[in-house]
Amino acid sequence: SIHPILSQSCATSACHGQVRSFSLQQADESLPADADIDHPRDLPEPFRTDYYRVLAFCNLDTEHQSPLLVWGSGREAAHPGEQALSPADETTITEWLEAKP
Numbered sequence: 001s002i003h004p005i006l007s008q009s010c011a012t013s014a015c016h017g018q019v020r021s022f023s024l025q026q027a028d029e030s031l032p033a034d035a036d037i038d039h040p041r042d043l044p045e046p047f048r049t050d051y052y053r054v055l056a057f058c059n060l061d062t063e064h065q066s067p068l069l070v071w072g073s074g075r076e077a078a079h080p081g082e083q084a085l086s087p088a089d090e091t092t093i094t095e096w097l098e099a100k101p
């Protein structure tokens with residue numbers, strides 16, 4: 001899951017965590033182990049909103065060009081913050097995107 005990566009990098013209080021409309025759950029919060037989730041629309045709030053908010057910054061055809069990765073890596077000057085994602089984080093997120101249907 002990429003949720004802990006985003007919670008510990010992008011959604012920190014010094015970054016996107018300041019914006020009230022952006023609210024990833026903290027990494028120590030997770031879905032119940034017995035959750036029966038077959039599709040993102042089955043996710044309970046706030047996880048469902050977070051999922052679609054993250055996907056809005058992803059390109060499922062050319063994963064490595066997703067704004068999430070380009071901005072988060074610091075390769076794109078349009079992102080005012082510094083590098084938020086490590087190369088290992090980028091690999092994990094790319095693999096997650098490649099696994100999307």
